[in-house]
Amino acid sequence: MLQRSPGRLPDLVVPRRYQVELTVDPERPHFSGEVVIEVELRRPTPRILLHARDLRLHTVAWRRGDQTIEGRPAAQAPEGASTEEGEVCLDFPERLPPGPATLCLTWEGTYAQLSGLYRVRHGGRWYAFTQFEAADARRCLPCFDEPGLKVPFSLALTIPSDLDAFANTPERARDVQGAYARIEFEETPPLPTYLLAFCVGTFATVRCPGSTDVPMRLIVPEGLEGMTGFAREALPPLVETLESYFGRPYPYEKLDLVAVPEFAMGAMENAGLVTFREELLLADPKTLDEARRRRIAEVMAHELAHQWFGNLVTMAWWDDLWLNEAFATWMAAKAVDAWRPELAQRLELFLQRPRVVATDALPSARCIRQPVQTVGEAEQAFDALTYEKGALVLEMIERWIGEDAFRRGVRAYLDAHAWGNARAEDLFGALDAASQEDVSGLIRTFLDQPGLPEVVLSQEGTTVTLEQRPYRLLGLTPPAGEGARWRIPVEVEGRRVLLAGQRAQVEVDRLCPHPNLGEYGYYRYRTDAEWMGCLAERKDLGARERSGLLENAWAQVAAGAAPPSAFVDLLERFRGEIARSIVERLCDGVGHLQATWQLEEDGRFAALVAHLLLPTFERLGFDAAAEEPADHRVVRSLVLLPLGSFARAPDVVEGAVERARAYLKDPSRVSPDVARACLAIAARVGAVDLASLRALLARASDPSVRLAALSGLAALPGAGRRRALDLVLTGEVRAQDFRTLFLTGLHVAETRRISFEWLAEHFEALRATQPEFTFIHLPLVLGWCTSEPERDRVRALFEAARIPGAERAIRQGVERSTHRIALRRFGASDLEQRLEATR
Ligand SMILES: [Zn+2]
CATH class of the missing domain: 2.60.40.1910 (Immunoglobulin-like)
Structure with a gap:
């Protein structure tokens, strides 16, 4: 048996430094590599356990001075090794002596699906990107893939000489030999494996003039350089705000932000080479809506905050993932508001609270801090509890001890652990000391118990x-x-x-x-x-x-x-308001009633929605007024969809259809804030069809237009919905956009029926297009089910698929549905009477 903590590698071997050589030609289906890892063996051993997933190891050697011992991957994993977690055992013919040595390995790998090292064909060209968090560095190189093992990396890439490559650090040397070029990058400061990154392809780089000494650039697939304006404007002030909050300069030598055309996550904070979905970085000012403007700023600030919180100081293990994510979420809100108060990101964080509570109040809710023993458990931890609950708890603590004490604590924590690892207790201790209050005692009651x-x-x-x-x-x-x-x-x-x-x-x-x-x-x-x-x-x-x-x-x-009637009474008191924070809750309220009691076909409900939301819309109209507050543009986009789809208010539907048709001809002719809702409404009522939305999608190089096309596709009724989902299987809809398409509209019974049938029919084909991450979280859709038979059918589908790590999402989905069914029974007659009375 191997001596180890659950889920961790044995502490027998400690890596000190990596030298990685990779040959990556994205046009070819395989890549190859060699790595020299300086290690320290703590005890004599004939075998070494490390991580390598779906890599074919060719040679394995241990070296010290001129002594070499050849090893090989064990034919059979020893007891206690976990091959499904990507652990590989290297066997040597004799005991390796303790002390410093190097491990040298060569291998060939196959590109993974939107994780590890993967390739993308985009605009007729091939690209390669990496996404290593949480545990996918092992899909690219054999390594000790744990966040606590933070060491320097030297990377060299051999790529086709007509392509370019970028990595965590600046390029040090380039050697072109015929069709291939070898690019060497500077050695990194100590990094955990999950923060390594590189990209290969045909890129345009746009410099970003800043007031700090750090060179900042945007790296985008060629042809998209015209969409970098907003990000370039936001980047320097956000970095400055963070530097001044942390009292420390940006920690790395350079800062590149990369737009990735196929990306499973929103963005990833790789040290010095931050990757983003296109729509979270790029924007054409003519089509950029207010909600996305705020979202881009927020995601940028979040990933930038990680450069200190997460990268400079890294959690020791995945159980403290919240240290990274809660902090970055909280800090992003602060930094965005410091730069542009009108974006009101702190208010946005507060408005996320009901979504957090909806998970946190479930019996299956986990603690923010929870033991992690498998890759699946690490992947599950990327949820609203880690991000937003954690951020809301930090905000509560900051309010309690005061901004100054909180910032002093944060700075002391960074000073004490810079370039290393830390645990939650380290942050609590620093906050206790800075505030002279028992922050530890308080915060533990929110972190270490659920609910x-x-x-x-x-x-x-x-x-x-x-x-x-x-x-x-x-x-x-x-x-x-x-x-x-x-x-x-x-x-x-x-x-x-x-x-x-x-x-x-x-x-x-x-x-x-x-x-x-x-x-x-x-x-x-x-x-x-x-x-x-x-x-x-x-x-x-x-x-x-x-x-x-x-x-x-x-x-x-x-x-x-x-009773729900009391809630409806309260909603009525707020009708006609135009503050975003109120209107968002009004729309949520309408959404709760519809989804729980399935009122989409109920004329009395339609009248109620119109009664509650039309006055707001009538104050604002379809088109933005000059000098209008940013808030109003967001509010307009919020009320349109319920008015068009539930209330079916004739003027709203007519106006939406007219604008959707105009948008199909020329997106810049329609106010960006209403475009997505107009396309959805027009698609729902059959005024725009699948063919025109496909054509719009096919010619969309602007992320706003792509999102608008997806919004229309997701709203198509009946067979149109089915055919829209088919586009994921043919690649016409990008793999990363499957969730956007599928998750839209599930509150409506008919859409749900069609979508779940489609899922059952195409489950395996869909799985081949998606990273595992998608399926770990997908079973949450069970939460929309409003009857036991419906829920049990869908649940059986997910259970039969046996997705490692999806167990929690299945439990959560089932619980949400159980709650919904109970609530449906509890409020049915009361709501019925209330709707009758409004008639
Ligand atoms: Zn993050």
Whole structure:
């Protein structure tokens, strides 16, 4: 048996440095490589375990001085080795002595599917890209593929001489020999394997003038250099903002941002060579909408924040992935708002909270920090709990101890662990020291147990009693048991209190104070209906509090504590509002009602949606006014879709169809903010067909146009939906866009039926087009099912597919559906009466 911690390589061999030589010609189906790894053997051993996945190892040797011992990959893996995790055992004919040595390996590999080293044919040309996080460096080179093993890498690439290549560090030398060129890159500072990256292809590079000394460039497939304007404008100020927050310069020698035409993730923070989906980096100013403008800025800021948090200081193991992701998500919001306050990214993070709670309140919710023992478990961890819950908890802590103390703690943490690894405790300790508060004790209750608290408030005279308990969704047991406790920073209007025990009392000076002033506390509040009504009346509360009221009101319905009619009453009080934070909750509310009670064919529901949202739309109209606030452009895009698809408001549908037709002729003629919704509405009512959307997609080099075409394709009804999904199998829709297409519209019963049938028919063919990551998260679609038979059918499909790592998503999907079915029964007659009364 091998001595090891679960999921980790034995600590017998410690890598110190890699020299990697790769020959990559993206036109050919294979690549080859050789690596020299300087290692330290801790004990004598005849075998070494490392990672290599789908690589054919040719030669294996151990060397010290002029002594060489040839080894070979073991024909049979030893007991305890995990071949399905990509572990390979190297056998040597004798015991290798302890101490320093080099391991030399050569191999041939096949390109993987949007992970590891993969190739893409785009615009008639071949490219190769890498995506190594979490555990796919092993698909490119044999290595010790763990985040705690951080060492320098030297890379040299041999590529066709008419192509170009970029990597983490600047080019050091280039040697052209006939049809091939060998490019050597500078040695990297210490990096974990998951942050290595390179790309090969025909690129245009656009320099980005900045005020720092670091050379910054955008690297894009040739022909797209005209779409780099917004990213070039955003990059230098975002880097500067981060440098000043962290009190440290950007850590690497250069900074390249690469647009990747096929990319499974949104973006990836590889040190010095950050990769992005095209639509998260490139934009034509004529077709760029406000929501995507904010999203590009946010994703850029997120990946840039990682250069310090994640890259300079790296989590020791995947159980602390949240350290990377929660922090980068939180920091991105701060950096974007510092650069362009009108983008309001911190508000956006807050508006994500209901989506987070929808996962966090499930019995299968995991802790933000959770043991990781397999690759599948590491891949699962990339979810809303790691990113947004973690970010919301950090924001709550920052609010509690103050911005200055928080920043001091962060800087001390970076100083102490620069170029190395750290664990969550290291950050907590730094925050404790900087704030002189017990941050560790507080944050652990949110990180190390799943779920979230509900704070129940009651008031007698000037005394408010607070009581905490786990928040639960109707039909489900909460993830944290009944005895679970949190240490909750509660801000009752006028009073701050740390609710550490079961209950507490505070004195206030007003009736019905706001139960979570600023809405920075990660908790649900519950009060009686009168108190809620009193809060709804108040116009002096801020955007976050008013939006939070709608969020909490739905949370009470979802808990089975209030009837849906009371929620509809509350929505009515906010009709006609044009603040994004309110309108988003109004649209969500309408969406909850439709998806749970399947009201898409109900004329009374259509009337309700029109009643709630038309006044907002009438204030804004289809087309942006000059000097209009950014917020209004987003709001317009929010209300259009429910008005067009649920309310079927004639003026809205007519206007949308007219604009969709104009867009098909010339995308720049339609206001970018409404384009996607107009195409979706027009497709749904049959006013634009599959052929015209395919033609639009085929000629779309602009990411905005591609997204608009996808939006139309996803909305096609009946057979059109089926044929649109077929385009993923033929490659007409990019593999990376499958999720966008498939996940759209599943709240509508008919679309769901067609989509699930299609999935069952084409499951294996689809799998061949997608990275494993897609299938690890896809079973969440079970959550839309509104009956047991429907749910069980789809569940059987996923279970039969036996996707490693998908177990959690299956459980989550089933639980969401169980909740939805319970809620459907609970509210049915009440909602029926409410809809009748509106008639
Ligand atoms: Zn990230």
